[in-house]
Amino acid sequence: MATDLPADNPALQAHPDEPHRGGIAQRLNWLRAGVLGANDGIVSVAAIVVGVAGATTATGPILTAGLAGLVGGAISMALGEYVSVSSQSDSERALIAKERQELRDMPDEELDELAGLYQARGLSAQTARQVAVELTAHDALAAHLSAELNIDQNDVVSPWHAAVASAAAFTIGAILPMLAILLPPPGWRVPVTFVAVLVALAITGAISAHIGGSSRHRAMIRVVIGGALALAATYGVGALLGASGAV
Numbered sequence: 408m409a410t411d412l413p414a415d416n417p418a419l420q421a422h423p424d425e426p427h428r429g430g431i432a433q434r435l436n437w438l439r440a441g442v443l444g445a446n447d448g449i450v451s452v453a454a455i456v457v458g459v460a461g462a463t464t465a466t467g468p469i470l471t472a473g474l475a476g477l478v479g480g481a482i483s484m485a486l487g488e489y490v491s492v493s494s495q496s497d498s499e500r501a502l503i504a505k506e507r508q509e510l511r512d513m514p515d516e517e518l519d520e521l522a523g524l525y526q527a528r529g530l531s532a533q534t535a536r537q538v539a540v541e542l543t544a545h546d547a548l549a550a551h552l553s554a555e556l557n558i559d560q561n562d563v564v565s566p567w568h569a570a571v572a573s574a575a576a577f578t579i580g581a582i583l584p585m586l587a588i589l590l591p592p593p594g595w596r597v598p599v600t601f602v603a604v605l606v607a608l609a610i611t612g613a614i615s616a617h618i619g620g621s622s623r624h625r626a627m628i629r630v631v632i633g634g635a636l637a638l639a640a641t642y643g644v645g646a647l648l649g650a651s652g653a654v
Contacts (some may be wrong), residue, residue, distance in 0.1 A: 444573035448580025461645025485574035492566035
């Protein structure tokens with residue numbers, strides 16, 4: 408059930424690390440989009456430039472391919488996040504409008520429904536009714552959205568936040584393999600890029616695990632292994648094409 412307690416509420420003082428305040432969905436939304444965007448920027452652009460580096464040591468083709476991957480990937484990530492989160496926010500807003508209409512058209516039935524929901528959660532009929540009446544008097548819409556749909560009308564996710572965070576994070580993540588492949592001498596480009604990318608993936612894996620409250624080591628191992636496989640595969644393809652004279 409969503410909660411939005413005032414800052415001086417004793418519950419917040421006792422549990423300062425728990426997300427009782429409103430806006431948690433927004434923060435997690437752009438954090439998730441940002442971490443995933445950075446991870447994708449690192450892996451996809453690194454795979455492109457390492458693949459090209461496997462075929463040629465010329466700086467021009469590597470730079471061109473990397474920049475194309477960066478720009479195209481950032482736009483693609485932003486568009487994908489915007490469309491996905493827009494669908495979610497549209498659904499939430501439609502549900503909020505529907506609930507508001509029901510409260511306006513049939514308040515008594517809605518009060519009975521709210522009391523029934525609390526009774527189903529273990530309250531006695533009398534207590535559930537009292538809770539429903541008091542919450543309805545305070546904010547009927549918020550009470551119904553929380554109990555029925557687990558939605559906070561003031562915390563609907565923003566597609567623009569997700570899109571901007573994803574595109575910016577993808578770009579930041581993509582800059583790392585670009586620098587790693589272009590700055591060292593030709594003979595060191597691929598090894599340096601491998602090391603830099605795998606270290607960066609380990610960091611993003613740890614951050615994503617921290618946000619989700621899961622095991623950091625497991626998340627780090629997953630993304631590092633996946634990134635290593637992607638780099639090895641694209642480098643192998645580039646090396647084969649370069650050796651065959653196809654490029």
